[in-house]
Amino acid sequence: MKKFLTLALAASMALSMTACGTKTEPVQTAEETPALQELSSIVESGVLKVGYTLINPLNYFDEQSGELVGFETEFAQAVCEKLGVKAEFYEIDWDSKEIELNSKSIDCIWNGMTITPDRAENMSISAPYMENRQVLVVKAGAEDKYTAFDGVKVVAEAGSAGEELAQGEESFANAEFTPVQSQATALMEVASGTADVAIIDYVMAGSSVGEGRGYADLAIIDKGYESEEYGIAFRKGSDVTEAVNEAILTLVADGKLAEIAAKYGLEDLILF
Numbered sequence: 001m002k003k004f005l006t007l008a009l010a011a012s013m014a015l016s017m018t019a020c021g022t023k024t025e026p027v028q029t030a031e032e033t034p035a036l037q038e039l040s041s042i043v044e045s046g047v048l049k050v051g052y053t054l055i056n057p058l059n060y061f062d063e064q065s066g067e068l069v070g071f072e073t074e075f076a077q078a079v080c081e082k083l084g085v086k087a088e089f090y091e092i093d094w095d096s097k098e099i100e101l102n103s104k105s106i107d108c109i110w111n112g113m114t115i116t117p118d119r120a121e122n123m124s125i126s127a128p129y130m131e132n133r134q135v136l137v138v139k140a141g142a143e144d145k146y147t148a149f150d151g152v153k154v155v156a157e158a159g160s161a162g163e164e165l166a167q168g169e170e171s172f173a174n175a176e177f178t179p180v181q182s183q184a185t186a187l188m189e190v191a192s193g194t195a196d197v198a199i200i201d202y203v204m205a206g207s208s209v210g211e212g213r214g215y216a217d218l219a220i221i222d223k224g225y226e227s228e229e230y231g232i233a234f235r236k237g238s239d240v241t242e243a244v245n246e247a248i249l250t251l252v253a254d255g256k257l258a259e260i261a262a263k264y265g266l267e268d269l270i271l272f
Contacts, residue, residue: 035237036236039240043084046085049090049106050089050110051092051100051106052072052073052091052092052111053091053092053157053183057207057266058072058112059072071261072110079247090105092105092109097109104235109232109233110233113125114161115231124241125231125241128230130261131230133202134201135201136220137186137205137218137220138190138219139193139217139219142196142219149172153175153178153196154178155189156199157183162199163199169225186198187209190218191218202222207265252272
């Protein structure tokens with residue numbers, strides 16, 4: 001399966017295609033999208049500006065060193081090394097990520113971004129590299145309480161796949177939904193009792209919730225929501241996307257991407 005996906009990534013790069021939806025589907029060729037020549041100026045400057053939010057284990061600050069670490073952090077750094085540039089990280093408001101990108105405050109959104117048809121239409125997105133799904137987080141011992149959500153206080157990060165689920169899933173139609181600043185905030189709301197349910201990425205929940213983790217008093221409810229795929233977003237038509245896809249392929253071939261994923265316990269979620 002992983003070998004097949006690696007070959008699919010190579011084919012998608014050869015055809016200069018982007019991914020669409022939550023599955024690996026090309027939506028347009030380079031001939032259909034006006035080229036945006038950005039790679040040469042980024043290489044000349046020596047810097048790729050990476051937009052992120054704090055999501056453990058993707059991007060977070062190490063408690064001892066104070067340095068930004070995580071799967072996405074090291075992944076971006078490894079790709080930038082292949083491009084001959086340095087990754088500079090800029091914390092952004094996730095709900096304003098497209099504005100940040102199009103205003104050129106950042107060069108890319110690299111932070112566990114779910115590929116959706118709307119995003120693929122408005123941005124240039126890399127080949128998908130990781131699976132994810134949305135899960136619910138509640139107080140430990142309350143897992144059987146939430147078979148329905150009428151009147152239940154639900155939170156999710158504004159602009160996230162969790163918010164889309166809360167607003168689109170029929171079972172949440174009568175819930176008291178509130179968008180919050182980040183997935184980390186959503187967890188804190190449940191931990192403090194100001195919310196009953198947080199909808200967050202499985203990737204974050206798995207590393208944050210349960211015995212021996214940061215939120216030992218919380219528990220995960222996995223409803224089997226549809227799987228998603230993460231991609232890296234660049235400005236529409238940008239030639240940086242293809243260069244990054246090529247760099248990813250080299251990291252797959254030399255085992256570096258698998259090494260980074262294993263370091264953060266994400267090896268089973270990598271798509272190739």
